[in-house]
Amino acid sequence: MNNKTLYSVSGLFNTPNEIIHASEETVNAGYKKFDVHSPYPLHGMNQAMNLKPSKLGFITLIFGLSGAAFALAFMWWVNVIEYPLVIGGKPLFQLPAFIPVTFEVTVLSAAIFTVVGMLFVMFKFPNNSHPLHDTDYMKKVSADKYGLTIQSIDLQFDENKVTSFLKSLGASEVFSIHYDGEELRTDNKIFNPKFILFLIVTAAVVSGATYFTLNKLLFMSPFNWMVEQDRVNPQSKNEFFADGFGMREPVEGAISRGFTPYKFKGQPENAARYLINSLPMTEINLKIGKEKFEIFCSPCHGNFGKGDSRLKGQFPNPPTLHSEKVRTWSDGAIFHVITDGQNVMPSHAQQISIEERWAVVNYIRVLQSAVNAKESDLK
Amino acid sequence: MRSIDYSIEPSVVEGKPTLAAIDDVVTRPLDTKPTTSWYVAISISGTMLLVGIISLAVTFIFGVGAWGVNQPVGWGFDIVNFVFWVGIGHAGTLISAILFLLRQRWRTGIARFAEAMTIFAVMCAGLFPLIHTGRPWLDGYLMPYPNQHSLWVNFTSPLLWDVFAVSTYFTVSLIFWYVGLIPDFATLRDRATSKIKKIIYSIFSLGWRHSNRHWQHYEMAYLILAGFATPLVLSVHTIVSFDFAVSVIPGWHTTIFPPYFVAGAVFSGFAMVQNMLILIRKIFNLKHIITLDHLEKMNKVMLTTGLMVGYAYAMEFFIAWYSGNATEQFVFLNRALGPYAWAYWIMVSCNVLIPQFFWFKKLRRSIVVMFIIGVLVNVGMWFERFVIVVTSLSRDYLPSSWGHYIPSIFDIGIFIGSFGLFFTLLLLFIKTVPVVSLSEVKAVIDGAQPTHGGRH
Numbered sequence: 001m002n003n004k005t006l007y008s009v010s011g012l013f014n015t016p017n018e019i020i021h022a023s024e025e026t027v028n029a030g031y032k033k034f035d036v037h038s039p040y041p042l043h044g045m046n047q048a049m050n051l052k053p054s055k056l057g058f059i060t061l062i063f064g065l066s067g068a069a070f071a072l073a074f075m076w077w078v079n080v081i082e083y084p085l086v087i088g089g090k091p092l093f094q095l096p097a098f099i100p101v102t103f104e105v106t107v108l109s110a111a112i113f114t115v116v117g118m119l120f121v122m123f124k125f126p127n128n129s130h131p132l133h134d135t136d137y138m139k140k141v142s143a144d145k146y147g148l149t150i151q152s153i154d155l156q157f158d159e160n161k162v163t164s165f166l167k168s169l170g171a172s173e174v175f176s177i178h179y180d181g182e183e184l185r186t187d188n189k190i191f192n193p194k195f196i197l198f199l200i201v202t203a204a205v206v207s208g209a210t211y212f213t214l215n216k217l218l219f220m221s222p223f224n225w226m227v228e229q230d231r232v233n234p235q236s237k238n239e240f241f242a243d244g245f246g247m248r249e250p251v252e253g254a255i256s257r258g259f260t261p262y263k264f265k266g267q268p269e270n271a272a273r274y275l276i277n278s279l280p281m282t283e284i285n286l287k288i289g290k291e292k293f294e295i296f297c298s299p300c301h302g303n304f305g306k307g308d309s310r311l312k313g314q315f316p317n318p319p320t321l322h323s324e325k326v327r328t329w330s331d332g333a334i335f336h337v338i339t340d341g342q343n344v345m346p347s348h349a350q351q352i353s354i355e356e357r358w359a360v361v362n363y364i365r366v367l368q369s370a371v372n373a374k375e376s377d378l379k
Numbered sequence: 380m381r382s383i384d385y386s387i388e389p390s391v392v393e394g395k396p397t398l399a400a401i402d403d404v405v406t407r408p409l410d411t412k413p414t415t416s417w418y419v420a421i422s423i424s425g426t427m428l429l430v431g432i433i434s435l436a437v438t439f440i441f442g443v444g445a446w447g448v449n450q451p452v453g454w455g456f457d458i459v460n461f462v463f464w465v466g467i468g469h470a471g472t473l474i475s476a477i478l479f480l481l482r483q484r485w486r487t488g489i490a491r492f493a494e495a496m497t498i499f500a501v502m503c504a505g506l507f508p509l510i511h512t513g514r515p516w517l518d519g520y521l522m523p524y525p526n527q528h529s530l531w532v533n534f535t536s537p538l539l540w541d542v543f544a545v546s547t548y549f550t551v552s553l554i555f556w557y558v559g560l561i562p563d564f565a566t567l568r569d570r571a572t573s574k575i576k577k578i579i580y581s582i583f584s585l586g587w588r589h590s591n592r593h594w595q596h597y598e599m600a601y602l603i604l605a606g607f608a609t610p611l612v613l614s615v616h617t618i619v620s621f622d623f624a625v626s627v628i629p630g631w632h633t634t635i636f637p638p639y640f641v642a643g644a645v646f647s648g649f650a651m652v653q654n655m656l657i658l659i660r661k662i663f664n665l666k667h668i669i670t671l672d673h674l675e676k677m678n679k680v681m682l683t684t685g686l687m688v689g690y691a692y693a694m695e696f697f698i699a700w701y702s703g704n705a706t707e708q709f710v711f712l713n714r715a716l717g718p719y720a721w722a723y724w725i726m727v728s729c730n731v732l733i734p735q736f737f738w739f740k741k742l743r744r745s746i747v748v749m750f751i752i753g754v755l756v757n758v759g760m761w762f763e764r765f766v767i768v769v770t771s772l773s774r775d776y777l778p779s780s781w782g783h784y785i786p787s788i789f790d791i792g793i794f795i796g797s798f799g800l801f802f803t804l805l806l807l808f809i810k811t812v813p814v815v816s817l818s819e820v821k822a823v824i825d826g827a828q829p830t831h832g833g834r835h
Contacts, residue, residue, distance in 0.1 A: 016829040039398060039566065040822035041594040044829055049591060054599040078523065078531045087535050097535035100618055104543040107607050107614075111551045115558055118600050119585060123593055127586035141589050142569035144398030144821075222440045223516045 004178035007131035009162040010149040011171030012140055016042055019146035022169040023048040026148060029165065033154035037132075037141035059117040060110045067109025071102040129183045137175045149177070262349060268336050275332030279358040281365075289363030292356050296348055305367045316344055321364055322371045334361045391485040392824045393667040401668070401820055405813045406570060408663055413810060416662070424802035431796010434789040435510065443513050445789045452772045452784035457511040458622075460794055462764045463647070464504035464801075465545065465619055466640075467757075469612055470648025471497025472552060475559075476608035479601070485676060487819040488668045492659060493652045494556045495812070499804040500651075501549045503797040508541065510793070537621040544618040551611055555604045558597075561587050562818040616641045623767065630710040630771035633698065639691035646684035646730070647760035650753040653677045655805065657750050659814055668815050671744055678743045681756060685734035688763075692727065706776055714770045718783060722762050723770070729759025 013019045016038075023036050027050045036042075036049060046053075079085065080092045090097075119125045132138050132149070141147040148171070150162050159176065166174050189195060217223070232238050238246035255261060264271035279285055294303065302308035305321035320326075326334070338357050341347040352360065396404070413421075438445050448455040471493035478486040509515050521542045523532045532539050564584035571577040587593070620640035623631035653674060660669040699707040714723045733755050742748045774781045808814070821827055 016827065020829045036591040037589045038591060038594070039589060040562075040818040040827065041598050042591070042829060045591050046595055051592065051595055054596045056596050056599045057603065060603050074523075075534045079534060083529055083531055087533060090535070094535055100537075100540040100614070100621075101534055101543050103610075103614060104540075104547040107611050108547045108550060111554055111604055111607050114600055114603050115554050118596050119561075122596060123585075125585040125587075126582070128581045130586060130588060132588055133586065138588065139569040142566045143402055218516055224514070225517075226514075 004180075005184060006152045006159065007177045007179050008149045008151045009159060009166065010132075010137045010147055010175050010177055011166030011169070012137065012173045012175075013146045013148065013170065014172055016146060018170050019148065020044060020048045022148050022166075022171070025169055026150065026165075030156055031150050031154050033151040033157075035149050035151075037138070037147040037149065039142060039144060042146075056114060056118055056122070060114045063113035063117075064106050064110030068102050068106040070109075071105035072098060075101065131177055131179045131183050135175065135177055137177060145172075259349075260354060262339050264336060265340055268333060268340075268342075271336035271340075272330045272333035275330075275335055277331035277335070277358055277361060279355065279362060281362055285359045286363055286366060288356060289359035289361070289366075292352055292360050293363050296351055297360065300345075304371070305364060306371075318345065322368055326364075327368050327372065331358075331361050331365075334364060390825050391488065391670070391672070392820060393670050395825055396667060398821050398824070398827070401815075401824070402566065402570065402817060404664060404668070405815045405817055405820075406567065408810055409567070409813065417806065417810070421803065421806045424799050424806060427795050427799025428803050429796075429799070430792050431794075431799050434792030434796060437789050438510060438793070439515070443511070445787060447784055447786040447790050449782070449784075451775065451780050451782045452769055454511075454768050454772060455784055456786050456790035456794055457507045459761070459764045459768050460797060461504050461507035461511070462619055462640075462768075463761050464500050464507070464797065465616065466644035466647045466760065466764075467651045468497040468500035468504065468548075468552070468648065469616060469641070469644035470652045471495070471500070472548075472555075472608050472612040473645055473648065474652065475555060476605040476612065479605040480609060484823050485673055487823050488665075488670070488815055489652065489656055489673055489677075490819065491556075491559065491812075491816040492656060492814050494552065494559070495805070495808050495814075496648075496652055496655065497552050498549070498556060499801050499808070500648075501545065501552065502804070503801050505545055505549065506797060506800075507793075508545075537618065537625045540618045541622060544615045548611060548615045551604070551608055555608055558600060558604065559816055559819070560812065561585060562589065562597075563813050563816060565589060566817050567813070613641055616644045623771075628771050628775055629704075629706040630695075630714070630767070633695065635691055635694055635698070639688070642684045642687035642691065643730075643760060643763060646681060646688055647757055649677050649681045649684070650756035650760070653681070654750060654753040654757075657746055657753075659809065663809075663814065665815060668820060671746075674746075674749060675740075675743050678737045678749055678752075681753075682734050682737040682743075685730060685737075685756070689731035692731065710771060710774070713774055714766055717770065717774065719766060719770045719773070722766050726759050726762040726766055729755045730763060733759070 011022070013022055019036060019038065020042065023034075023045065026034050027048070034049075036045060038045070045051075075098045076093055079094075084092050086092065087094075137147055137149075148166065148169075150157065150166075152159075163174050163176075219225075232240075232246040234247060236246040237244055241248070264275070293305075297305070299311060300309045300315060300318050301321060302310070307318050307320040309315065309317045335357055337345065338352065338360060339347060339349050348357075446455060446457070448457075474486050474493040475490040475497075479490075509518050512518055512521075521532065521539075523534075532542075561584055564580050565587035568577060568580035568584050571580055617637040617640070620636035624633060624636040626632060656669050656674065656677075660666050696711050699711040702708075714720070733752055736742045736748065736752060769784050773784055
């Protein structure tokens with residue numbers, strides 16, 4: 001007829017009964033590549049067109065179950081593996097409490113993938129360059145007519161035969177529908193420069209906006225964060241005080257909470273004379289003493305008090321605790337050294353409580369008698 | 380006695396319009412310039428929206444201290460409005476999904492509009508928990524996402540279930556709505572006379588061709604979505620009620636809450652849909668598509684759900700007495716006789732007493748009466764949420780920590796703003812999208828389906 005490529009021959013019918021009859025006859029005549037177009041779904045058309053039942057439900061089933069499995073596995077991973085946190089004394093994996101989220105994710109996943117699968121995979125939408133678009137035929141089946149289309153790729157297709165076949169079925173109008181130039185293009189539209197430019201611009205705008213929002217906008221007024229409060233932060237400047245410091249010195253004579261003042265500060269002789277070790281040499285006390293000794297004393301004095309520092313010369317090595325001098329000291333004298341420090345050794349009063357200091361003294365005594373054991377110790 | 384033949388289904392569309400006539404009447408608002416009344420309506424709703432925006436700006440700058448909430452009532456208007464709006468949305472899904480599964484053909488005329496209302500109502504609802512967090516710009520933490528703090532959300536908290544329920548509900552409603560719109564967009568595309576309209580409708584129709592090979596899967600997809608939307612809508616308000624029921628506050632810690640909340644949601648939602656449809660059918664001459672029968676059926680649903688809500692009110696009192704729990708008993712006496720008794724009695728009269736007028740067919744079919752009752756039902760349902768949230772919190776176990784909640788002007792401003800948002804979106808919707816589903820209504824008019832004689 002002309003040099004254009006034929007897509008199909010299509011006929012229009014006026015009533016639902018006619019179109020049902022026409023599609024049954026088309027199936028009987030052996031046409032395979034045909035389709036019926038109607039402004040709304042017609043009851044009984046699936047049988048008339050000899051269509052198999054829709055398999056869409058399988059997509060729903062697969063993605064619904066995957067959604068449920070993913071949600072449960074994810075919550076299990078979060079609460080049991082990644083960050084185990086006991087909430088309300090319940091087990092880490094609390095199935096009843098996980099059901100609402102599992103249900104919602106199942107529905108979400110099933111609904112999204114059903115629709116996406118149908119529209120974008122099964123129907124291959126979006127497709128706005130189909131030969132049927134923009135034809136009088138499509139405009140009529142879109143409104144109030146019923147159309148039957150037999151495609152030119154059908155093995156039995158013959159333009160004149162199909163036209164007379166449709167007319168014999170009672171078609172009110174018969175159209176020959178051709179491809180236009182745009183619809184015949186086979187090159188991949190994804191590589192269209194305009195489309196690539198569109199993608200680049202979109203990527204730049206989205207990433208720029210995201211960067212600006214997350215890194216700049218969120219730190220502007222009136223957006224504020226919990227750390228920003230009407231108060232003076234430690235180590236910060238503050239003009240309220242004459243010296244410009246935000247932090248204040250404690251008032252003269254102030255004592256920190258839980259801290260007992262030491263009355264023999266700088267008086268080792270008095271400490272040695274008057275301080276009495278009232279802590280018994282029990283196993284528990286020695287354990288505490290050992291623990292504290294190994295944490296606070298052993299880095300310099302060595303694990304057994306032999307003055308074998310682990311600091312490798314970064315700090316001067318202290319003399320051994322097994323010397324004659326230390327062995328003959330009273331408990332009070334050792335206590336005084338821990339509390340007040342001696343030579344380069346600083347005070348450990350902040351780190352070790354009074355009771356624990358006495359426990360350390362007891363432990364040192366045990367170490368000393370272990371290294372220089374006397375006959376009487378064997379009994 | 381007159382005998383009725385129940386085997387013949389009455390027509391759901393009046394006056395036997397042709398298929399083309401349906402296209403013409405439904406698409407007219409899209410093809411004509413807006414009328415003066417539309418401009419008046421959108422300027423009113425826009426003003427309300429602006430009031431809300433200003434109140435929100437004040438809240439952003441001064442924090443939630445601008446509201447009336449304080450100890451012990453930390454959940455005030457924000458949560459009341461959240462529950463109220465989520466409830467409004469439920470009617471849409473009920474009409475579009477549950478009535479679809481029940482093969483109620485009369486739903487076709489009103490489903491599109493009801494679904495649109497669902498989407499807009501859920502948008503209004505979603506706003507409130509987001510601003511309720513105090514620093515809404517950090518709401519991203521509500522979603523479980525991998526972060527360098529290795530910090531995750533608490534999957535055992537009803538508040539987190541809410542995040543999932545409401546966002547899923549919104550997404551699925553939107554998908555459901557859009558799937559229903561695709562064939563209509565294709566029809567609009569083929570009717571379009573201007574080039575810009577044609578491009579826009581082509582994009583949204585995705586190239587739909589009304590092919591019966593597509594319709595077959597499309598109907599299956601619609602059925603599946605309806606099947607999922609039905610348990611979803613029930614789960615959403617159930618989970619909203621868990622926000623209360625899972626806590627230990629007297630008056631909240633009850634197992635009746637999920638069904639009671641769902642019934643209340645359908646009740647208020649139908650009232651809102653009925654109100655809006657009365658206006659739409661009048662303005663756009665859709666009285667033959669959205670018929671008086673539709674409205675009457677909706678009134679019957681309201682009467683039924685109203686009775687369910689009334690039963691729940693009575694049962695709460697009964698259980699309080701029957702449990703022998705002194706705190707529970709006090710809470711309910713306090714609701715009826717305490718400082719918020721006025722709110723309680725507004726709730727009871729609007730939700731239980733006034734809908735009883737719908738027992739009379741004459742009142743059920745009177746536009747004026749049903750409109751007034753619909754408005755009152757929504758007033759009553761708003762106060763129901765107010766009573767639940769505020770009375771329980773203001774007087775709980777410790778009398779020493781009792782308090783009284785008075786909303787601030789900004790609370791009221793945001794509430795007005797949410798109505799502004801809702802109505803503005805609805806007004807834009809009715810000018811851009813067909814308010815009645817073309818393909819669905821065409822399928823149910825007389826003579827639209829083949830007569831199955833002979834070979835079938």
